[in-house]
Amino acid sequence: MSQSPIFERICLIGIGLIGSSIALRCRRDGLAKTIVVSTRRKETLDRARQLNLGDVYTDSVSDAVEGADCVILCTPVGTFSSIGQRIGAHLAPGCIVTDVGSVKRSVIDQLKPHMPDHVHLVPGHPVAGTEYSGPDAGFSTLFDDRWLLLTPESNASEETMAAVQKLSEFWAALGSHIDVMDPDHHDRVLAVTSHIPHLIAYNIVGTASDLEEVTQSEVIKFSASGFRDFTRIAASDPVMWRDVFLHNKDAVLEMLGRFSEDLSQLQRAVRNGDGDLLFDHFTKTREIRRGIIDAGQETELPNFGRDVVQETD
């Protein structure tokens, strides 16, 4: 459906999976009159041009943001301070500056010092993605039925809250459900639902590839029995994830501490042959799964390929 543009001139800094998906949806539905695409690498910019993702292309972020009423940072979060420094003086009055990073407190810390008073900083996080990367990976329906989290600071001005409203309208047009959340709380929630799962997946895939007595080809051959899911998660973009862990350190370390404590308890139960503790733990964890299914958030895979022998004699 085509609708009247929400923004006059939208500037996408970074044109990977997320940036290109935003561009494609804006194009499809006419959500911005002009789309400016900016990325540092020449090959990526050329590819974006070939894919017709924007109207204006530049490798200069300071040029890119000139005259834009919305700037969206779609690069790994480790780049934000540097980008903020380069764009600050070039931002138009009333411009909404947002991002798509997976951590939010650090985004504020990195960008805020460089933002002039006349712009509105509203960090954002689309909880959406695939394991593919680059401008070719984007598709216009990526954000459909996904959560989009906006994390303005608690002391945000009325004007900034109006910007939150406008960004909500924009992301709703992209298909998302919107939630407004405190940035620190965001970082703790995502630490447990996303960051720690990724760290653990990266870790176990690393452990498996370092074994001497079990070959890599055996790991691959028999990966259907649980491991394969971890390899998919551990195939995620290394730069993006490095930056997530470096920029959500406190919440990640805290959750990791709890994870390790709990794992020690299970380990001790295995060592001591404490079947009751294992059974109770394994039963309790089914509840969250039921919640996910009840919430209609899961499409069950009919033949997932894990080891199951379900009947008790």
Add this chain to the structure above:
Amino acid sequence: MSQSPIFERICLIGIGLIGSSIALRCRRDGLAKTIVVSTRRKETLDRARQLNLGDVYTDSVSDAVEGADCVILCTPVGTFSSIGQRIGAHLAPGCIVTDVGSVKRSVIDQLKPHMPDHVHLVPGHPVAGTEYSGPDAGFSTLFDDRWLLLTPESNASEETMAAVQKLSEFWAALGSHIDVMDPDHHDRVLAVTSHIPHLIAYNIVGTASDLEEVTQSEVIKFSASGFRDFTRIAASDPVMWRDVFLHNKDAVLEMLGRFSEDLSQLQRAVRNGDGDLLFDHFTKTREIRRGIIDAGQETELPNFGRDVVQETD
């Protein structure tokens, strides 16, 4: 396709997902002249009868195995010693005794003392399953293109190796690819590709449900970003998995030790802000994923729902 029966009288002890799937395939393709279904719980036996899974139904395992040329234990591995004790004296000469458990050394330890000299013990493990359980969960194509591991002891007699051959023929007719493996090596390979992933998934889902500052509904709401896969794994049958951990203790504890050491290294890198170590680790783990895709073992999900911002500015 219907073919001449491989076994005259097959006895399935336990009729959950795996047992019922074997029964349905045997029925479909005429792989056994007679199918005996045995399970302890009356309701399960009644349900198996309603589903027409067998020809003979009994809650007595000693009756069940009488005259069978193949007995398959399809119950959690914790039951094997007790079942072995009850069936030993009733097994017919030349009978092949096998199982579908996820650990293999323990199966030999539990069953062998009860096996008369005139039967052939050939432990087996279909690397297949879903997260569903019970006799209604079975389907005849569950084993298609899955691995089936047989783990005879290294000193197996010629007759036992003939039994390995016959079981291979049987499982090939069920659609599986067959591999013969040393039981201890099996337990180490599966510890890393299956048991540890399950323990970790159970653990993190437990950690998440115990948090005070992040609610269960938030965990469910934002589970798309990595956590959801873990909840699926952690929804696996608690009895089966309790028994796996109790019966593969040594390999599980060893692999868990390595996992924890590696995790400490990543944790330290997060604490120290060592981006290079994180990046190198996250890059290395992509190799195994490529191996899995190259081996054609993965159907990519087009929209997996994780956080990805792939483009570097």
